[in-house]
Amino acid sequence: MENLLDINFLIESIPAIVSRLPITIGIAVGSLILSLFIGVATALIKIYRVPVLRVISSIYVSFIRGTPLLVQIYLVFYGIPKIIYYLQIQYGWLQSADVNSIPPEVYALVAFSVNLGAYLSETIRSAIESVDRGQFEAAKSIGMTPAQMMLKIIFPQALAVAIPNLGNMFISTIKDTSLVFIIGVIDIMGQAKILGSRGLAFFEVYIGVSIVYWILCIAVERLLVLIEKRARRYERGIAS
Amino acid sequence: MIKLENIHKYYDSQHVLKGIDLIVNKGEVVAILGPSGSGKSTLLRCINFLEQPTRGIVEISDKRVDAESASKADISSLRNSTGMVFQQYNLFKNFTVLQNVMIGLTSVKKIHKAEAKKMSLEILERVGLTNRLNHYPSQLSGGQQQRVGIARALALNPEVLLFDEPTSSLDPELVDEVLTTIKKVASEGNTMLIVTHELNFARDISDRVIFMEDGVIIEEGTPEQIFNHPKVERTKQFLGKAIRAK
Numbered sequence A: 001m002e003n004l005l006d007i008n009f010l011i012e013s014i015p016a017i018v019s020r021l022p023i024t025i026g027i028a029v030g031s032l033i034l035s036l037f038i039g040v041a042t043a044l045i046k047i048y049r050v051p052v053l054r055v056i057s058s059i060y061v062s063f064i065r066g067t068p069l070l071v072q073i074y075l076v077f078y079g080i081p082k083i084i085y086y087l088q089i090q091y092g093w094l095q096s097a098d099v100n101s102i103p104p105e106v107y108a109l110v111a112f113s114v115n116l117g118a119y120l121s122e123t124i125r126s127a128i129e130s131v132d133r134g135q136f137e138a139a140k141s142i143g144m145t146p147a148q149m150m151l152k153i154i155f156p157q158a159l160a161v162a163i164p165n166l167g168n169m170f171i172s173t174i175k176d177t178s179l180v181f182i183i184g185v186i187d188i189m190g191q192a193k194i195l196g197s198r199g200l201a202f203f204e205v206y207i208g209v210s211i212v213y214w215i216l217c218i219a220v221e222r223l224l225v226l227i228e229k230r231a232r233r234y235e236r237g238i239a240s
Numbered sequence B: 001m002i003k004l005e006n007i008h009k010y011y012d013s014q015h016v017l018k019g020i021d022l023i024v025n026k027g028e029v030v031a032i033l034g035p036s037g038s039g040k041s042t043l044l045r046c047i048n049f050l051e052q053p054t055r056g057i058v059e060i061s062d063k064r065v066d067a068e069s070a071s072k073a074d075i076s077s078l079r080n081s082t083g084m085v086f087q088q089y090n091l092f093k094n095f096t097v098l099q100n101v102m103i104g105l106t107s108v109k110k111i112h113k114a115e116a117k118k119m120s121l122e123i124l125e126r127v128g129l130t131n132r133l134n135h136y137p138s139q140l141s142g143g144q145q146q147r148v149g150i151a152r153a154l155a156l157n158p159e160v161l162l163f164d165e166p167t168s169s170l171d172p173e174l175v176d177e178v179l180t181t182i183k184k185v186a187s188e189g190n191t192m193l194i195v196t197h198e199l200n201f202a203r204d205i206s207d208r209v210i211f212m213e214d215g216v217i218i219e220e221g222t223p224e225q226i227f228n229h230p231k232v233e234r235t236k237q238f239l240g241k242a243i244r245a246k
C-alpha cells in the first residue's frame, strides 16, 4: 500500500530540525539587535538632516528596498571576502583576518542586519517623529543633553509606537532566514533539506520544518503582545 | 537676577521680538500680558533658548550669553538655571510622577538616587501630590499634571521659573488648584516670569506687570499702575476688553 506520508519519518525528523533552532533564532535575533542600531542611526541622520550621511543613508535604504534579499546575501557572502582580500593585498590592512575561517553564519548575520536595518529605518524615523514636540522641549528645558533626551524620553516612547511594526518585520525576518542555507548555514531549513535528501522524503521534512516555523512565529507573536503591553503601560493602565 | 538686553527674534523675515530689554530681580514675580501673537511665548522661550534669539543677550546670575555666539555649554548653563512650566504640561509620559520630578536631579545634576528621591518627595509634598507618586501622567487630571510640571521645574532649584500660560489648557474647575500652587511657589521667594491670561491672578501674584504688543514691551509697572491707571491707550483697551469679556 502506498502512503501519502511517511508519518514516522516526519516525526523522527522534527527533533533533528529543532536542534538547529538556535541558529535560526540566533541569526534572527542577532540581526534584529544590529539592525536596530542601523535603523536608529539612519533615522537620526534623516531627522537631523546630517549632510553627506543623509545622502548615503537614503541610497542605502533605497538600494536594499529595491533589490532581492537573496541577491543581498550573495553580495555579502562573495563581496566581503573579496574586499578583505583586496585591502590585505593593496594596503596591508586587516592582516590578522583569515578570510577562509569566517563562518557562513557571520555573513548571514551581516546580510540580514543590513537588510532589516534599511526596513527599520523608516519605521523608527516615523516613530521618533510621532513623539510629541513637547516631550523634546521639556527634556531640553530641564537641561538634559541630547543623548539623555533620546535614550530616556524619546526612544522609549518611540519604541512603544513602533513595536507592532518592528514585530511584523522581525517575524518576516525569521521566515526569511530560511534562505541562509544557500551560503552553507545549516539552520532549521538546511537541516530539513539534509534530512530530506538522506531519506528521500522531502514532503515529510518540509511539513516538519513548516510546523517548526509556524510554532516559532506564534510564540514570537505572543511574546510581542506582552512586550507591547509592557512598553505601553504608561498610556492608560492601573496605577501600581 | 535675570537680565535681557535687546532681544530680537525673527522667524524667516517675520520680526517677532523687536528689541526686548527686561530686568527681573531676585525674588520678583513678573507677569507678562498682551494680545495673542504679541510674542509672549517666544520671549519666554528665548530665555532658555528653546528658541534661539536672533540677537541679544540673556544674562542669568552673572552668566552672560550672547545669542550670536552662544555655545552648547552656554545654552545648557541657561537651561540649568531656568525651569519651565508649559501650557500643555509636557510631563514625560513614560515616567511616573516621582520619576518626572527625579529625572532632572539624577541625570542632569547627577545626584544620587536615594537623595534625589528624598528631595523629590519634599517638592511633591509642597504641591500636594504625595498620594500620586506612582501614577503615570495619563492617569492624572490636568490640574494634577500641571502641579507635577511645577514640581519638576522646581526640583532643579532654578534661578528663575518661566510659566507659559500654565492654566490655559485646564478645565475651569481645575484652574484654582494650579493658581493656588503657583501663588505658594511665589510666596516662597522664587523668581518668576509668568505669561497668563488670568488677569485677576496676574494682579494678585505679581510685583510687576509687563504689557507686550507686536514684539515690544509697550508698558510696564506695578499691578496697581497697569490695572488701575494704564497710561498707554492700547493697554487700556486690552484690559478693558479682557475685563468686560469676563
Ligand SMILES: Nc1ncnc2c1ncn2[C@@H]1O[C@H](COP(=O)(O)OP(=O)(O)OP(=O)(O)O)[C@@H](O)[C@H]1O
Pocket (backbone or CB within 6 Å): B011, B016, B034, B035, B036, B037, B038, B039, B040, B041, B042, B043
Ligand atoms: N516656530 C515658529 N515659526 C514661525 N513663526 C512663529 C513660530 N512661533 C511663533 N511664531 C510667530 O511669532 C508670533 C508670536 O508668537 P507667540 O507664540 O510668541 O505669541 P504669544 O504672545 O505667545 O501668543 P498667544 O497668546 O496666542 O500664546 C506669532 O505671529 C507667531 O505666528
Ligand SMILES: [Mg+2]
Pocket (backbone or CB within 6 Å): B040, B041, B042, B164, B165
Ligand atoms: Mg503663547
